[in-house]
Amino acid sequence: MRKKLLNFLSISTLLIGCFTVYVVWSLRERMSERTLEYFFSRGRIERRDTVEVSWSHAVNSRSRLTEALTGPTHMLEADIIMRGGDPREPIMAHPPATDSDITLREWLQAVKEHDIGIKLDFKSLEALSPSMLLLQEVLSEPGCPVWINADILPGPGGRATPLQPQSFLSAVRTLPAHTVLSLGWTTGWTAGTENPGYSWDMVHTMEEVCKNLKHPVTFPVRAALMAQSAPQLTWLLQQTDRYSLTVWTGQDDEFTLQDLLLYRKQFDISRIYFDLPDSQRTELSQMGRDNN
Incomplete structure (x- = not known):
């Protein structure tokens, strides 16, 4: 009788373990696709x-918010x-500006009434x-997609000072688990020169920083x-399904869409x-449809 009981407990423990792994894996899948x-x-x-998702940039004023x-x-x-003066509070503006006609509180109140996602970009802690x-x-309440963006590591050609990774991650750790952390590298690009890409050291360091985070992570890449x-970013995406890329471009950058199509084919x-x-x-x- 005791042997049967032990067998039953062993099987129950195994089933609970398998179910736990399944639930965790399912949650990771859902987080990455939310x-x-x-x-x-x-x-x-x-x-x-993802190519169907459109973006509005620098929505830092009442007029730009209404338009968007x-x-x-x-x-x-x-x-x-x-804000550079009183009252000291978070406002919507990009340096070197020090004031705005809309605060973060007012901005969030306006956005919450719409089926729209937000990406908040921090240049300082x-x-x-x-x-x-x-x-x-x-x-x-869980609602619209919320992305929190910051450059936390130095990247190819980057001259700006990145935010200190652990200080940034410590500040955002209490956000709901579905919040997307958009964690990038500082970068630069110069026409007419051979611009370096993201190195192995850069992606390995980023993975070390992100591997134990509970949030889904997207990496903004130029x-x-x-x-x-390609080899470095491919490796980074392969580490976990919690990771994604967000491709962006500078106003004067030069690239071919064929380069990006390779990533759409692979992932x-x-x-x-x-x-x-x-x-x-x-x-x-x-292009993607034509190649299918």
């Missing part, structure tokens, strides 16, 4: 394909700093902690540097977002 699923489930995109909220955009990108408190207060970084179309001008996104989408 942004795309949000827009698809609301009929805002026709396919579960009344248009077809899916994701709003905005910059947060602390000063505004981070008070902004996290506002996010938890104003967006207390389109003009992706052709020379699931739910794992590489394209924060590009609408004309380039549309062309990239058509």
